[in-house]
Amino acid sequence: MNQRHLFQVAILAAAVGTTGTLWAEETSDADRVHRAEPVDWNKGGGEQDEALHLEPDIENGMDVYEVCAACHLPEGWGTQDGTFPQLAGQHRGVLIKQMADIRAQNRDNPTMYPFSLPQSIGDAQALADVVAYIESLPMNPAWGKGPYGPGTEEYALGEQLYKDNCVKCHGEVGMGDVEKFYPRINGQHYAYMVRQFEWIRDHKRRNANPEMVEQIKNFSDKDMQAVISYTSWQPVPEEQLADSVDWKNPDFE
Amino acid sequence: MNALKSVLISISIAAATTASLPVLAMDGAELYVTKTCVACHGKDAKTPILPIYPKLAGQSPDYAYNQMVDIKSGARSNGMTAAMKGVMHLVNEEEMRAIATWLGTLN
Numbered sequence: 486m487n488q489r490h491l492f493q494v495a496i497l498a499a500a501v502g503t504t505g506t507l508w509a510e511e512t513s514d515a516d517r518v519h520r521a522e523p524v525d526w527n528k529g530g531g532e533q534d535e536a537l538h539l540e541p542d543i544e545n546g547m548d549v550y551e552v553c554a555a556c557h558l559p560e561g562w563g564t565q566d567g568t569f570p571q572l573a574g575q576h577r578g579v580l581i582k583q584m585a586d587i588r589a590q591n592r593d594n595p596t597m598y599p600f601s602l603p604q605s606i607g608d609a610q611a612l613a614d615v616v617a618y619i620e621s622l623p624m625n626p627a628w629g630k631g632p633y634g635p636g637t638e639e640y641a642l643g644e645q646l647y648k649d650n651c652v653k654c655h656g657e658v659g660m661g662d663v664e665k666f667y668p669r670i671n672g673q674h675y676a677y678m679v680r681q682f683e684w685i686r687d688h689k690r691r692n693a694n695p696e697m698v699e700q701i702k703n704f705s706d707k708d709m710q711a712v713i714s715y716t717s718w719q720p721v722p723e724e725q726l727a728d729s730v731d732w733k734n735p736d737f738e
Numbered sequence: 739m740n741a742l743k744s745v746l747i748s749i750s751i752a753a754a755t756t757a758s759l760p761v762l763a764m765d766g767a768e769l770y771v772t773k774t775c776v777a778c779h780g781k782d783a784k785t786p787i788l789p790i791y792p793k794l795a796g797q798s799p800d801y802a803y804n805q806m807v808d809i810k811s812g813a814r815s816n817g818m819t820a821a822m823k824g825v826m827h828l829v830n831e832e833e834m835r836a837i838a839t840w841l842g843t844l845n
Contacts, residue, residue, distance in 0.1 A: 552787075555777035556825075568825060595820040599778070599787045 526694045527666055533585040535609040536616070537578060546618030547736050549611050552600055553619075559737035560727070562625035567676025574624040574725055576661060579668045580616045583692075592692040622734065623727035629674035631714025639707075643715025646708055650700050651716070658719040667694075672725075675717040682709050764833060766840025773828045775837065778821065783844055791818060795844035803838035807831070 550561075553572070557563055561573035572580065586592040588601040599605060606612065633639035655661050659671035670678060684690040686701050686709070704712070770776055770783070775794075779786050784793040794802060808814035810826035829837070 552777070555771075556774050568828060596822070596824040598821065599791075605787060 526692055527582065531585070532589075532609045532612070533582055536581045536585070536612040539610050539613040541613045541617030542610075543614065543617050543621060545611065546614035546616070549606060549615040550618050551737070552605055553615065554737060556596075559734040560625065560732065561619050561622040561734075562628075563674055563677065565627070565629035565674055565676070567629060567674045567678075567680060570677045571625055571628060571673055572619050573622040574669065574672055574721070575619070576663045576666075576669060577616050577620055578663060578666050579661070580619060581612055582666050584612055584616075586692040592690060623732065624672050624721060624725050625730070626726040626728075627730040628672050628721075629676055629717065631675040631679075631710065631717045633711060633714040634718060639711040640715055640718070642708070643711035643713070646704075646712040647715050651712065654694075654697070655716075659716050670716050671719040672721040673717070675713060678713045678716065679710065682713055764836035766836040766838075769829070769833050769837050770840060773833065773837070774825050783841055788818075791821075794841045797838075797841050799835075799838040799842035802841050803834055806834040806838065810834075 553561075556569045557572050558569075561571065563569040563571040583592065584601055584606070587594050587597055588603070588606075590598075594601075606615065633643065651659075654665070654667045655670055659669060661667040661669035681690060682701070682704075683706075685693040685698060686704055688698065701709075775783075777787070778791055779794050783795040786793060805814065806826070806829070809819045809822050810829070812823070815823070
């Protein structure tokens with residue numbers, strides 16, 4: 486057996502050993518991102534339920550969060566360009582569900598995947614801990630807003646679409662529903678929400694709620710931008726925001 | 739007098755800033771952190787989060803630069819590149835060059 490062949494076997498073994506079947510069996514990102522059918526959107530059970538009911542240790546959560554901070558920033562504010570979502574202010578159940586889904590490969594996110602693994606984050610307890618820590622962070626007062634502010638034609642369109650399609654689950658100003666794992670969407674970066682909305686509409690985000698997939702299936706790109714822009718202009722309760730856009734998380738100074 | 743003084747100071751700061759910007763070399767070490775390379779490849783650029791991700795410290799700057807350019811453009815899409823593609827819009831050619839140069843200086 487020549488050296489090159491040995492090397493390839495070693496790589497393959499490493500891939501299977503460390504990350505399960507995701508990397509080893511599939512050939513491209515497209516396969517992963519375009520997998521046809523949505524999974525059960527919220528089976529619950531297992532690690533998700535376990536993490537939800539554990540008593541969190543915020544101190545440990547801070548240690549766990551260090552790895553998240555490289556992309557989501559020490560403040561948990563993500564980036565206005567939408568590359569990384571704001572985590573601060575998001576419901577605990579939603580965060581736990583997304584983490585559990587990414588690591589169970591129910592939500593395809595190749596960039597985040599390795600960070601969701603037990604060897605990076607830890608077990609269900611660590612999940613509960615880090616989410617409790619994130620919950621303690623104030624939100625970004627300068628989140629990314631869409632291009633269509635109040636007074637524009639698109640804002641009015643977005644407002645109507647929101648009333649007809651979104652308000653029942655996400656609430657008047659987009660606070661979501663803690664009990665039902667419906668995310669809060671006010672205060673989230675516009676560009677991030679557009680990407681997720683598009684993936685949900687186009688069946689690329691497999692852990693989406695099928696009711697939402699059905700609800701938005703006829704949205705044009707223009708409708709999508711209007712309704713998300715409208716959402717991004719909704720207010721966030723003052724007491725949930727940091728005092729200043731210059732606030733820095735003292736835990737990571 | 740005070741107002742005049744602060745205006746003058748502002749002007750001189752502005753002048754100094756604009757004048758020096760083009761000649762300032764980009765800080766590869768800083769870009770490595772702010773552009774999120776550090777998240778996957780490790781603080782020392784040789785402790786990747788997964789063993790199948792590459793160690794970059796000491797890599798040939800031209801090789802590292804070419805891989806970044808190809809992953810960004812999609813010319814290279816094999817291996818683990820799916821994980822990196824999603825953040826490549828964060829860097830331009832000059833920044834990739836600065837990061838690659840800095841990586842080459844590490845041991």
